[in-house]
Amino acid sequence: MTTPFGERVRAVLNERGPLCVGIDPHAALLDAWGLGQDAAGTREFGLRVVEATAGRAGVVKPQVSFFERFGSAGFAALEDVLAAARAAGLVVIADAKRGDIGTTMDAYASAWLAPGSAFEADALTVNPFLGVGALDGTFDLAQAHGKGVFVLAATSNPEAEPLQRSQSETGRSVSADIVSVVSARNAERGRTGEWGSIGFVIGATVDWTDAGLAAFSPAAPILAPGFGAQGASPADLHRRFGSMSPAVIASESRSILTAGPHGLADAIEARVAEYREVSRG
Amino acid sequence: MTTPFGERVRAVLNERGPLCVGIDPHAALLDAWGLGQDAAGTREFGLRVVEATAGRAGVVKPQVSFFERFGSAGFAALEDVLAAARAAGLVVIADAKRGDIGTTMDAYASAWLAPGSAFEADALTVNPFLGVGALDGTFDLAQAHGKGVFVLAATSNPEAEPLQRSQSETGRSVSADIVSVVSARNAERGRTGEWGSIGFVIGATVDWTDAGLAAFSPAAPILAPGFGAQGASPADLHRRFGSMSPAVIASESRSILTAGPHGLADAIEARVAEYREVSRG
Numbered sequence: 001m002t003t004p005f006g007e008r009v010r011a012v013l014n015e016r017g018p019l020c021v022g023i024d025p026h027a028a029l030l031d032a033w034g035l036g037q038d039a040a041g042t043r044e045f046g047l048r049v050v051e052a053t054a055g056r057a058g059v060v061k062p063q064v065s066f067f068e069r070f071g072s073a074g075f076a077a078l079e080d081v082l083a084a085a086r087a088a089g090l091v092v093i094a095d096a097k098r099g100d101i102g103t104t105m106d107a108y109a110s111a112w113l114a115p116g117s118a119f120e121a122d123a124l125t126v127n128p129f130l131g132v133g134a135l136d137g138t139f140d141l142a143q144a145h146g147k148g149v150f151v152l153a154a155t156s157n158p159e160a161e162p163l164q165r166s167q168s169e170t171g172r173s174v175s176a177d178i179v180s181v182v183s184a185r186n187a188e189r190g191r192t193g194e195w196g197s198i199g200f201v202i203g204a205t206v207d208w209t210d211a212g213l214a215a216f217s218p219a220a221p222i223l224a225p226g227f228g229a230q231g232a233s234p235a236d237l238h239r240r241f242g243s244m245s246p247a248v249i250a251s252e253s254r255s256i257l258t259a260g261p262h263g264l265a266d267a268i269e270a271r272v273a274e275y276r277e278v279s280r281g
Numbered sequence: 282m283t284t285p286f287g288e289r290v291r292a293v294l295n296e297r298g299p300l301c302v303g304i305d306p307h308a309a310l311l312d313a314w315g316l317g318q319d320a321a322g323t324r325e326f327g328l329r330v331v332e333a334t335a336g337r338a339g340v341v342k343p344q345v346s347f348f349e350r351f352g353s354a355g356f357a358a359l360e361d362v363l364a365a366a367r368a369a370g371l372v373v374i375a376d377a378k379r380g381d382i383g384t385t386m387d388a389y390a391s392a393w394l395a396p397g398s399a400f401e402a403d404a405l406t407v408n409p410f411l412g413v414g415a416l417d418g419t420f421d422l423a424q425a426h427g428k429g430v431f432v433l434a435a436t437s438n439p440e441a442e443p444l445q446r447s448q449s450e451t452g453r454s455v456s457a458d459i460v461s462v463v464s465a466r467n468a469e470r471g472r473t474g475e476w477g478s479i480g481f482v483i484g485a486t487v488d489w490t491d492a493g494l495a496a497f498s499p500a501a502p503i504l505a506p507g508f509g510a511q512g513a514s515p516a517d518l519h520r521r522f523g524s525m526s527p528a529v530i531a532s533e534s535r536s537i538l539t540a541g542p543h544g545l546a547d548a549i550e551a552r553v554a555e556y557r558e559v560s561r562g
């Protein structure tokens with residue numbers, strides 16, 4: 001039987017700690033690493049991050065846009081990086097933020113989550129602007145194959161506040177509505193373990209009270225970008241996420257990737273140790 | 282000087298009418314057309330739609346997910362379809378609904394809108410869940426190159442209502458806020474023509490009053506999916522969009538594509554004639 005994604009993540013975080021290494025081959029980093037601004041450069045970048053992460057941390061998150069900008073050749077590079085990461089036993093979260101309706105959304109889900117698909121990952125980030133209900137087909141496909149979905153719920157960029165803190169008919173914020181509806185979906189799906197397989201994206205520096213989320217403690221993984229260079233430290237994990245901190249996947253990109261191809265493995269090891277230190281503290 | 286996208290669309294709609302032909306090679310249609318469930322099938326499908334549309338209607342809208350599901354090979358097929366459509370002089374709207382922040386969003390914008398990029402289209406659909414402000418870099422890139430952007434504003438699927446009709450701090454609906462902020466962006470950008478180059482996606486069957494949009498008449502193109510099989514007829518265009526109807530790009534997919542590869546050109550011609558009839562009526 002396929003292990004549900006939520007349970008797999010729980011085991012990996014228990015063993016390896018919360019660090020998720022972002023694979024973000026953006027222009028400045030390709031330059032800094034001495035790699036070409038092309039598909040071959042992104043491929044090399046991605047493979048090096050996978051190699052340095054394997055055996056040190058448990059999760060990687062390739063940022064799809066940085067491959068997409070090189071067209072089909074960039075996507076072929078991404079296929080190699082995804083395959084290498086999965087072969088290394090890492091949990092692979094494709095950060096693509098796809099969102100659509102009906103058969104169109106189903107096609108995105110099958111691109112990233114169907115076993116044997118070219119872009120097969122362990123989980124996909126999705127965008128709920130068209131309604132959480134429009135993602136049900138994606139949740140079904142994920143569940144059938146032990147895959148995960150991370151629904152954007154509350155992001156930390158200031159431009160997002162007017163929309164995400166708007167008030168729905170329920171009197172809750174848009175972010176709270178998303179967390180509430182997705183949590184119900186997890187429950188309906190008859191979780192067998194402690195965590196559901198539909199998680200959330202909630203920024204590391206989001207204030208849960210301001211975002212209308214104070215009442216929630218979802219039993220599902222929380223992908224939290226914004227650790228490292230974007231402002232949150234390992235010590236913030238417990239401060240900000242409280243009782244939910246064991247469910248947090250702490251995503252860091254720049255803070256680790258700027259160590260360069262030769263310093264990368266040491267940077268990851270040091271960071272994993274910091275998170276371990278804090279969780280003992 | 283590059284013609285601004287808004288002006289180019291205005292000229293094309295004036296000449297050819299509002300019909301936009303969707304390029305949606307989903308599984309059922311590939312079967313119906315006798316094409317393979319693979320990248321070669323989607324390529325053939327896309328090229329036939331382009332061929333049948335050229336000289337008959339002015340706009341095509343490839344649905345990216347149906348290429349994405351075949352991985353990098355599917356994207357290589359999409360490159361061919363995009364290039365053929367642009368070479369045929371069609372206005373090409375890549376329906377990818379991308380949405381992110383910062384350099385990540387910029388990478389999506391450059392993938393689809395930078396001159397010479399592998400996926401170069403004339404316009405891209407984008408998702409504002411992370412804030413309209415997060416799309417400013419995309420608007421800048423589009424403007425610099427005479428490209429267009431269509432921001433999801435109000436969709437017609439019922440699951441979208443709780444979110445899109447939530448009330449922002451301004452007292453307006455989320456949809457109205459998006460239309461308002463984007464309209465301001467068009468104005469700031471010093472449009473030289475009558476229409477801005479940042480348009481909207483507003484479903485053909487959306488009730489503008491229910492959606493909180495009754496007060497708006499944006500001077501920008503409106504991409505309206507939902508004509509044809511999804512419920513809106515050519516006669517509905519004027520009924521639903523009133524004074525804005527000259528700005529509407531009426532997107533149809535299933536209603537035309539089910540005519541099959543041999544009936545496609547006739548189906549497009551008949552539909553273009555219907556829209557012309559209605560606009561004279």
